[in-house]
Amino acid sequence: MENLSILIHLDYTLMVVAIGAALLGTVSGALGTYAVLRRQSLLGDAISHAALPGIAIAFLLTGSKAPLILVLGAAIAGWLGTLLILSIVRLTRIKYDSALGLVLSTFFGFGLVLHTLIQRTGNANQAGLDTFLFGQAATILERDVLTIAILGGVALMIMLVFWKELKLLVFDEGFAASIGLPTRTLDILLTSLLVMAIVLGLQAVGAVLMSAMLVAPAVAARQWTNRLRLMVFLAGCFGALAGVSGTIISSTASRIPTGPTIVLCATVVVGISITFAPNRGLVWDRIRHQRNRRDLKTATGRLLK
Amino acid sequence: MLQGHFDIQLIAIVTAVACALPGVFLVLRRMTLMSDAISHAILPGIVLAFFLTESLSSPLLILAAAGTGVLTVFLVELLQRTKLVKEDAAIGLTFPALFSVGVILISRFAGNVHLDMDAVLLGELAYAPLNKLKAFGYDLGPVSLYVMGAILVLNLVFILLFYKELKLATFDASLAATLGFAPALIHYGLMTLVSITTVGAFDAVGSILVVALIAGPPATAYLMTDRLSRMLILSAIIGSVNAVSGYWLASLFDVSIAGAIATTTLLIFGLVFVLIPNRGIIAIARRQARQKWEFAQTMLAIHLFNHEGLPEAEAESAIADLHEHLSWDPTFTNQVVKHALNNQYVSRKETQLALTEHGRTIAQQALVQ
Amino acid sequence: MQASKPKAIEVTDLTVAYQDKPVLWDIDLDVPPGVLLSIVGPNGAGKTTLIKAILGLVRPAAGNVLIYDKPYEAQRRIVGYVPQRGSVDWDFPTNVLDVVMMGRYGALGWVRRPGKNERELAMQALEKVGMEAYITRQISQLSGGQQQRVFLARALVQDATIYLMDEPFQGVDATTERAIVTLLQELRANGKTVVVVHHDLQTVTDYFDWVMLLNIRRIASGPVEETFTSDNLRETYGGRVAFMK
Numbered sequence: 001m002e003n004l005s006i007l008i009h010l011d012y013t014l015m016v017v018a019i020g021a022a023l024l025g026t027v028s029g030a031l032g033t034y035a036v037l038r039r040q041s042l043l044g045d046a047i048s049h050a051a052l053p054g055i056a057i058a059f060l061l062t063g064s065k066a067p068l069i070l071v072l073g074a075a076i077a078g079w080l081g082t083l084l085i086l087s088i089v090r091l092t093r094i095k096y097d098s099a100l101g102l103v104l105s106t107f108f109g110f111g112l113v114l115h116t117l118i119q120r121t122g123n124a125n126q127a128g129l130d131t132f133l134f135g136q137a138a139t140i141l142e143r144d145v146l147t148i149a150i151l152g153g154v155a156l157m158i159m160l161v162f163w164k165e166l167k168l169l170v171f172d173e174g175f176a177a178s179i180g181l182p183t184r185t186l187d188i189l190l191t192s193l194l195v196m197a198i199v200l201g202l203q204a205v206g207a208v209l210m211s212a213m214l215v216a217p218a219v220a221a222r223q224w225t226n227r228l229r230l231m232v233f234l235a236g237c238f239g240a241l242a243g244v245s246g247t248i249i250s251s252t253a254s255r256i257p258t259g260p261t262i263v264l265c266a267t268v269v270v271g272i273s274i275t276f277a278p279n280r281g282l283v284w285d286r287i288r289h290q291r292n293r294r295d296l297k298t299a300t301g302r303l304l305k
Numbered sequence: 306m307l308q309g310h311f312d313i314q315l316i317a318i319v320t321a322v323a324c325a326l327p328g329v330f331l332v333l334r335r336m337t338l339m340s341d342a343i344s345h346a347i348l349p350g351i352v353l354a355f356f357l358t359e360s361l362s363s364p365l366l367i368l369a370a371a372g373t374g375v376l377t378v379f380l381v382e383l384l385q386r387t388k389l390v391k392e393d394a395a396i397g398l399t400f401p402a403l404f405s406v407g408v409i410l411i412s413r414f415a416g417n418v419h420l421d422m423d424a425v426l427l428g429e430l431a432y433a434p435l436n437k438l439k440a441f442g443y444d445l446g447p448v449s450l451y452v453m454g455a456i457l458v459l460n461l462v463f464i465l466l467f468y469k470e471l472k473l474a475t476f477d478a479s480l481a482a483t484l485g486f487a488p489a490l491i492h493y494g495l496m497t498l499v500s501i502t503t504v505g506a507f508d509a510v511g512s513i514l515v516v517a518l519i520a521g522p523p524a525t526a527y528l529m530t531d532r533l534s535r536m537l538i539l540s541a542i543i544g545s546v547n548a549v550s551g552y553w554l555a556s557l558f559d560v561s562i563a564g565a566i567a568t569t570t571l572l573i574f575g576l577v578f579v580l581i582p583n584r585g586i587i588a589i590a591r592r593q594a595r596q597k598w599e600f601a602q603t604m605l606a607i608h609l610f611n612h613e614g615l616p617e618a619e620a621e622s623a624i625a626d627l628h629e630h631l632s633w634d635p636t637f638t639n640q641v642v643k644h645a646l647n648n649q650y651v652s653r654k655e656t657q658l659a660l661t662e663h664g665r666t667i668a669q670q671a672l673v674q
Numbered sequence: 675m676q677a678s679k680p681k682a683i684e685v686t687d688l689t690v691a692y693q694d695k696p697v698l699w700d701i702d703l704d705v706p707p708g709v710l711l712s713i714v715g716p717n718g719a720g721k722t723t724l725i726k727a728i729l730g731l732v733r734p735a736a737g738n739v740l741i742y743d744k745p746y747e748a749q750r751r752i753v754g755y756v757p758q759r760g761s762v763d764w765d766f767p768t769n770v771l772d773v774v775m776m777g778r779y780g781a782l783g784w785v786r787r788p789g790k791n792e793r794e795l796a797m798q799a800l801e802k803v804g805m806e807a808y809i810t811r812q813i814s815q816l817s818g819g820q821q822q823r824v825f826l827a828r829a830l831v832q833d834a835t836i837y838l839m840d841e842p843f844q845g846v847d848a849t850t851e852r853a854i855v856t857l858l859q860e861l862r863a864n865g866k867t868v869v870v871v872h873h874d875l876q877t878v879t880d881y882f883d884w885v886m887l888l889n890i891r892r893i894a895s896g897p898v899e900e901t902f903t904s905d906n907l908r909e910t911y912g913g914r915v916a917f918m919k
Contacts, residue, residue, distance in 0.1 A: 037766060041397035042338055049513065091586055092578065094332070098524045101337040102574065105517035109567020112427060112514075116560040134408070161785060168776055172762045175828075178729045178755040179780030180747070208345065208513070212401030215394050222767060223389060226812035231767045255412050260405030267402040274389055282387060600696070604689050604736050607700045611891070621687075630687050631736040672699060672891050 014251055020140035020148055021243030021262060024204040025213065027152035029239025031159065031197040032214030033221065033232045034190055037170050041215045042097075043082065046104040047198045048210035050081030052111025052132055056118060067147060067203075074199040081107050082191060108207075135206035137247060137258035148200055155196045158189070159232075166190055167228055204243065205259035213239065216266035223277035242266035313430055314552050316450050317566065320509045321544035323457040324518035326464055327498050329533070329540050332523040333475050338393075339378060339496070340519045342400035344503045344512040346377040348407025351504065356414070367452075367504050374500025375493065377403060427511040430552075430562040449508050456505040460498055464537070467491065472533055510563040521570035522547065525577050528584045547573055601641040603671050604631070606650050609660045610668035622658045680742065682707040682836055682867040683728060688737030690720070690727050697723045699891045701737070705869060705884070707835075710862045711895075712872040712881065715888035716911055721871040722758065724888065725838050728869075729755055741836065750780060754834030756825050758841050764814045770824050771796055771809040777831035792831075799830040804853060819850030826857065836867045843874065855881050878902055 035044055054077025055070045062069050081103045088099040115129055140148075159166065168176040169186045177183045194214075201213050221234035246262030275282050331337050350373025354366045377399055384395040436448045464471065473481040474488040481488045499519070506515045526539035550573075551566030558565075582588050608631065612621040621630055628638035642658065645651045650664035660668065683705040690698040698720040705711055713721045726732045728739050730746045741749035754777070774796040775788045782788060800806045803823040813821065822842055829837055843851055858881070861868050872878065878885055878898065885902050886895035887910040894906045 036391075036394050037763075039391055039393050041391075041393040042341075045341070045397065088578070091589060092528055092584060094524050094527055095335050097335050097337040098332045098520050098527075101341055101516045101520040102524050102571070104341065105514055106521065106567045106571035106574070109514050109517055109564040110571060112564030113555075113558070113560045113568050116564065117558065120559060164779055164782075164787060165784070167768075168779055171766045171768065171773075172757065172776070174726075174731060174757045174761055175755060175776070177731050178750075178753070178757075179832075180750045181779075209401045209405060211397040212405075215397035216401075219390055219394050219398060226767050226769060227772075228767045257408055257412050260408040263401050263405040264409070267398065267405075270398060274384075274387065280389055282389075600691065600735065604700065607689075607891070608687055608736075611700050611702070630738075631689075632687075632734070632738045633736060671696070 014247070016142055016145055017138060017140045017251075017258075018244045018247045020145045021137050021204050021247045021258075022240040023145065023148045023152055023243075024201050025217070025239030025241070025243030025262070025266075026236040027148075027155060027239070028197045028201040028210075028213040029217030029221075029242075030156060030232050030236040031193050032239075033218040033228075033235045034166065034170055035194055035214050036218040036222070037228075040194075042100060042211060043085075044194065044198055044214040045211035046081055046085060046100045047078035047195055048202060048207040049104045049111075050107035051075070051078045051199055051202065051207065052108050053077050053114055054080075054111075055132065056111050056114035059118060060114065067144065071151075071199050074202065075195050077107065077111075078195045078198060079192070082195070131206070132202065133206045133208055134257060135202065135204045135209070135259040137204045137243075137262065138250070140203065144203065148203070151196060152200055155193050159193060162186070162189065205262055209259055209263045212263045212266055213242075216263070216270050217242065220266075220270045220273040223273040223280045238266065238269050242269060310556075312447050312450065313562070314549055316447060316453060316509060317430060317548035317552055317562070318545045319450065319453045319457055320506050321518050321522070321548040321566070322541045323453055323460055323502055324506055324515060325522040325540040325544035326457075326460045326537060327495060327502060328519035328521075329523040329526070329537050330471055330475055330495055331499065332520060332527060333533075337516070337520045338396055339381070340499050340503065341516045342381065342396045343374040343377055343496070343500050344507075344515045346400040346403035347371075347373045347500060347504060348404050348512070349373060349410060350376075351507075352407050352410045356410075367501060370504035370507075371497055371500040373403070374503065375497055378493070378496045427513070427561065427563060430509045430566075449505075453505050453509070456502055460502060463494065463498055467494070471495070475533075510566065514563045514567045517567040517570045518544065518547075521567075521574060525570075525574045528577050528581050543573065598641070598644055601633075601637075602645045602648065602650055603667060605641055605645050605658075606660060606664045606668040607671060609651065609658060610665060610672075613660065613665075619657065623656055624653070624658055625656060627658070680707060681705065681740070682709075682742060683869070684738075684740040684743075685724075685728065686738045686740075688724075688727060688739065689735045690723050690732055691735045696735075696890065698727065701888075701892050703886060703892060703895055705867060707867050708862060708865050709867060709884040710858055710882050711867075711869045711884040711886060712878055713869065713886045713888055714872055714875065714878060714910070715893075719889040719910075721888055722840055725755075725840050725869070725871060728838060729753070752835040754829035754832035754837045756829045756837070756839040756842055759818065759822055759825060759844060764816075764821060766813065768813060769809065770800065770805060770811050770813060770816070773813060773824050774799055774827045774831055777828040780832065795831045795833075796827070799827040800824075802830060803827045803857065817847070819846040822846050822850060823853065826854065834866070837861065837869065839868065839870045841871050841873060843872065875907070 032044065035041055051074035054073035054075070057077070058069050058073025059065065085096070085099045085103050088094050089096050165176070165181055165186055168181065169183055169190065173183055197214070198210055201210050205213050217235040217238035218231070220238050221231045224234055225231050242262050242265040246265045247258055249265070250256040250258040250261040273281070278284055328340070331340055347370040350369040351366055354363065354369035358365050380399050381392070381395045384390045384399065385392050390398065437444050437446065470481065470486045470491055473484070473486060474491040478488045481491070503512070503515050506518060510518060522540040522544040523536065525543050526536045529539055530536050547570045548566055551569040552562055554569060555562040555565035577585065579585050579587055609622055612618045620626065624642060627633075627642065628635045631638065633641070642651070645664070646653060649661050650667055651658045652661050681704050683703065685701055685703040688698055688701040689696060701724065713724060715721055723732060727734055728746065730739070739746060741753060746753070771793070775792050777799070778788055778792040778795060782792070797806065797809070800809060803826050805820065805823050805827060808816065808820065813824065816824065826842065829839070842854055846854070858868055858870070862883075870882070872882070879902060883898055884896065885898045887893040887901065887906050889910045893910045894901045
């Protein structure tokens, strides 16, 4: 019976939503890999929060709610936030974590001020803010899927074209510069890709939970492989898996919000990976540990005889 | 209405100071993001306690939230200790997961109860004074003022009692450990305080903007002083100024108070960042412009000094070729030479430059430093 | 002026400052081709900065660096670089062969992927450093010495004429140290120029034929037997060197 009800729910709308969530999961998972490897996991959190004033200003300036314009505003604000964080760290003695926390919360607060301003003019409602905070995976339409596919596809293509350059940048920036790679430009490119992944992902899980969509698939993927190629691929797959399963689970019962469900699915994948992945996983580690001890015991036993 | 204005500002100030004090240690210990994580991750704790007590003002809520906060810190450290996940990723994994649990619990089971997601995330300071503490028929003032006041006192007492230990554990954890001050205990004590403070501030400003209260004033104060004690006092003052000016900004434009406080936090940080003597960017730029000339003159003196009395000295000290040796712009080189002549670092002998006694001392001093 | 001998590296009047703190003051250094040069000096003497300035990784406040009479940008292909081992995250998801192939990225240019040819070159380099048995090993599972050998192999596949190495002996085992020394001397025998940032004063005379003593300014540079004197060392280390006989 249970299975039947799931099947019935797999209707057309749900399929569109699932495809959208899968695409978003793929893009944020794949690009999130670089953030995790550069230890910038929380930069995603800052960018996603800092995007709010950008969305509000884009709306105030154009009066349009077209996704592309709002995404552009979000991207610019996310970029400015990143730039401010980096300048604070470079110019003062304030450390990365404080600069990040400061920019994240105050940009968001400013966005909130703008939002209440817009609200008073009657042009927006609380739902707009909720969408920003928690995403709107459940309301993804066909044309949204198209936007996501095109923008996300472009981002992934750029990542693939500059694969070896980006890999070297992340692994060994000094060496990359010594062979003549423009490391600063590549750095900007990589951050822009990350911003792109984030502003797209906002639609699925919202600002608050976005960092999980960047971090979780990558952390899970890292446990299964020691190759970057496979890690990016797996992270994309895990992201898609979390997107689809989160969407389906939240559709099986009423009042289960989609975004948080997607995040929990991603977290479960991390849990399984950390525990059971061969070689790196905790279970494997325990087994190896015990085998070593046993070997040591028999060896010393033999020695004593 | 006047009373309302006053109450809101008082609550805002008390909240801001209560957040800024532990914030100083978070900023110095590079753990600001832990407060971001805690403020989100305590949601399931609050929700569960709310289900048990069906009240938002029960002290149990604060206990549960503090427990969840400490649990978050513990989970992050546990993840890190597996060596499979780095610290930043561990934080980025833990708090969204816990927060998601909270959100799902709320929307699944609390749909009809008064526990509003927006209130949790954004807070609403304007409503804070409406909930009055009443005893024996007397109105004793807003409940949240008492709650935040108690938390402020708690933070103050903790910091005053353990000032020495906190200072030592912040600047030299290993020394603190060898002296028997148990930095881990201090660490968890601080994290408990942060959790409690965060829950208390929830009502007023919500879980995202609480980070602005915790990180903003200490980061601003960090640009103004080198002393921990002054940094604490300055943070408290800046926090209060942010709170009051934010409140007035909000009333002026009729916008979210918490958002406005965060905005003034950013503005005041920006002002200090740009204007403060010594560490502001204007001061840095001016110092660099000044030092550029001094530095260039010293470079010139050292250049001449290094080649003094050597066979190549003649070539190296020819005024016309200097810019080539140093790869400087010719006009820049001319100006440096002019400055150096004025300051009597060097003297001119036809087409050559020679160090004066003063210039030689300058070069030697710079090299020894 | 007289026709001078060719110089592999020519540093003239180089001053480097971070913000307003000078790290190198007016450095002059000529490195003739085919020498094995060690840069020696106390902590904070600017040894790494000098290497980075030669590689164009930091911008000098004054002065010039020429590689065979041309700026570094024009000579990139003939310079190989071994950064400090601690400068990268060894938990990065990649294996030994992959890291070594990174040495070919400069020659490959944009977008083109390494192929069979790069693989073969990497294998040869790994054989030279005795790491051919580890090609598929994840780099975090290597010992410090093995990691250093992988970095050396990466520089070898760059097929350079000049090698700049930042502390290649840092934290390696005795076997690796011997292997590296043999490799360096082999490079010199093949006419390559090798510049090494070095820490261990005891081994300078055994390993190197040229030395530069550096402490923010150049104290001395030249052939080891002429330059590596107790007077110069005292000037470099400020009288804190007691072990010299």
